[in-house]
Amino acid sequence: MDAESNKPESNKRPVIKVRGLVNQFGTHVVHENLDLTLERGEILGIVGGSGTGKSVLLRSIVGLKRPNGGTVEVLGTTLNELNEEERSQIERRFGVLFQRGALFSSLNLQENIALPLIEHAKLPREDAEHLARVKLALVGLPPQAALQFPESLSGGMIKRAALARALALDPDILFLDEPTAGLDPIGAAAFDQLLVTLRDALGFSVFLVTHDLDTLYAACDRVAVLSQKHVLVVDTIDKVSETDDEWIQEYFHGPRGRAAQEAHTASSTNANVQE
Numbered sequence: 495m496d497a498e499s500n501k502p503e504s505n506k507r508p509v510i511k512v513r514g515l516v517n518q519f520g521t522h523v524v525h526e527n528l529d530l531t532l533e534r535g536e537i538l539g540i541v542g543g544s545g546t547g548k549s550v551l552l553r554s555i556v557g558l559k560r561p562n563g564g565t566v567e568v569l570g571t572t573l574n575e576l577n578e579e580e581r582s583q584i585e586r587r588f589g590v591l592f593q594r595g596a597l598f599s600s601l602n603l604q605e606n607i608a609l610p611l612i613e614h615a616k617l618p619r620e621d622a623e624h625l626a627r628v629k630l631a632l633v634g635l636p637p638q639a640a641l642q643f644p645e646s647l648s649g650g651m652i653k654r655a656a657l658a659r660a661l662a663l664d665p666d667i668l669f670l671d672e673p674t675a676g677l678d679p680i681g682a683a684a685f686d687q688l689l690v691t692l693r694d695a696l697g698f699s700v701f702l703v704t705h706d707l708d709t710l711y712a713a714c715d716r717v718a719v720l721s722q723k724h725v726l727v728v729d730t731i732d733k734v735s736e737t738d739d740e741w742i743q744e745y746f747h748g749p750r751g752r753a754a755q756e757a758h759t760a761s762s763t764n765a766n767v768q769e
Contacts, residue, residue: 507534508531508533508534509532509699510531510555510667510701511530512531512551512566512567513529513564514527515527515528515529515530515561515563515566516528517550517554524550525547525554527724528551528564529725531728532699533699534699535693535697536716537690537714537715538699538701538714538715538718538728539709539710540701540718540720541710541717541718541720546720549703552703555701556590556669557573560574568584568667569587569667571584589660589663589665589669590668591657591669591670592671593672593675597652597655597656598644599644600643603639603640603647603658604623604626604641605623605626606626606644606655607630607655607658608623608662609659610663611625611626611662615663626658629661629662630654632658632661632692633658634654634688635651635654635658639655649676653681653685654688668698668701669700670702670704672704673704674704674709675706682706682708683708686713707746707750710731710754711731711754711755714731717729719734719737719742726739727739735751
């Protein structure tokens, strides 16, 4: 059940192609013969049970872990065929938001976001800090947040600031690892809506590792399920949830799955009524 096979060739513009991926730690094999594609402009949700290697897959694509086999093609280039400088140039077109934000605690938000602009884009500090304030505004943070330090921020503000830093270099691909983890339902829903709005406005593609069912329904164009060391199914959430697999049925049709689906249906109905 692959949505890609149902789309015309002219619409296939993948920004990531993973083929035959193998990842292992010692004798423990995490991924074997894993195939996955991220299409241009889409938000792809990656889900799976504990130990299926969701974050390992993300780290393999962004270059933090070298796969044991297979190929990873990003933006038309096979990463393991590049030298260090060529790979660095490609990786600058990535934006990454790790689960805990990974902001530098000794820097205020403006400095956190200006840092990649200074180091990679070689901008003067004044210009970099001006752009940093623009990025903070883009993710919905008030002007005064620029001079605040991470320790003084709420969880929702930290996520938004980390998103602003991930967007600092205007990436083609945004990688998110559990972006709504630790947020209350209102904050998580606001983050989901922000992500969709920015994707629509800026046109980047999103590789999103999550366990949040509300995020899958609210933000993702397709969902890929990792199971048995490979991608078991990738398609729209409605089609994925119909897959005859014990974990999928329990995940999507258990109490939390039903609640997320009902909330999404209610939200869509309200939106249609308002239109």
